[in-house]
Amino acid sequence: QKEVEQDPGPLSVPEGAIVSLNCTYSNSAFQYFMWYRQYSRKGPELLMYTYSSGNKEDGRFTAQVDKSSKYISLFIRDSQPSDSATYLCAMSYSSASKIIFGSGTRLSIRP
Amino acid sequence: GAVVSQHPSRVICKSGTSVKIECRSLDFQATTMFWYRQFPKQSLMLMATSNEGSKATYEQGVEKDKFLINHASLTLSTLTVTSAHPEDSSFYICSAMGSGFGSNQPQHFGDGTRLSIL
Numbered sequence: 001q002k003e004v005e006q007d008p009g010p011l012s013v014p015e016g017a018i019v020s021l022n023c024t025y026s027n028s029a030f031q032y033f034m035w036y037r038q039y040s041r042k043g044p045e046l047l048m049y050t051y052s053s054g055n056k057e058d059g060r061f062t063a064q065v066d067k068s069s070k071y072i073s074l075f076i077r078d079s080q081p082s083d084s085a086t087y088l089c090a091m092s093y094s095s096a097s098k099i100i101f102g103s104g105t106r107l108s109i110r111p
Numbered sequence: 112g113a114v115v116s117q118h119p120s121r122v123i124c125k126s127g128t129s130v131k132i133e134c135r136s137l138d139f140q141a142t143t144m145f146w147y148r149q150f151p152k153q154s155l156m157l158m159a160t161s162n163e164g165s166k167a168t169y170e171q172g173v174e175k176d177k178f179l180i181n182h183a184s185l186t187l188s189t190l191t192v193t194s195a196h197p198e199d200s201s202f203y204i205c206s207a208m209g210s211g212f213g214s215n216q217p218q219h220f221g222d223g224t225r226l227s228i229l
Binding site for chain 1: 115152155160
């Protein structure tokens with residue numbers, strides 16, 4: 001079993017829809033949870049960074065962490081074609097430890 | 112803020128050539144830098160962690176004599192792929208984690224280097 005599981009997609013939704021991306025993990029020791037966006041042939045760009053459980057909102061993006069279920073989510077409201085990219089969930093044990101990435105979900109927003 | 116610059120963005124060279132990739136933190140001091148490798152449609156796999164002024168820590172299965180890492184300053188780390196072969200062709204990405212922004216700071220990534228060995 002992988003430490004971090006993420007559906008690779010692809011996921012295709014119409015413009016304006018709410019997008020829900022999810023990851024599950026197996027190790028309860030993870031404390032820091034991140035979502036990165038990666039465009040083709042580019043490095044990952046940090047979208048959201050949360051510590052422990054709870055919600056965090058930044059513009060159209062909301063990250064949720066449910067440590068009891070070992071489940072994290074990223075919601076994108078009012079999705080735009082420019083949101084089309086691969087979204088990677090990631091987590092780490094501490095702020096200084098290595099990051100474990102999910103396999104990434106390819107998202108396509110149809111105009 | 113937190114910009115990481117990686118150079119070159121694309122390298123095409125013959126088998127047997129050694130290739131150096133640079134990773135720079137432009138607006139912060141990077142106490143720790145990480146080197147990843149990413150195959151098409153796959154996630155990032157950590158190759159090694161380097162701390163300024165000390166030897167890099169390599170992940171299991173990564174040849175340290177093949178992938179030489181130098182982190183000589185707080186703003187620069189280099190990865191040298193020695194005697195590269197076609198199987199070394201991949202997308203190499205660095206990330207940096209800095210000091211001075213307070214604790215609990217995430218890694219920031221460069222834009223990657225696409226290496227193609229003919």
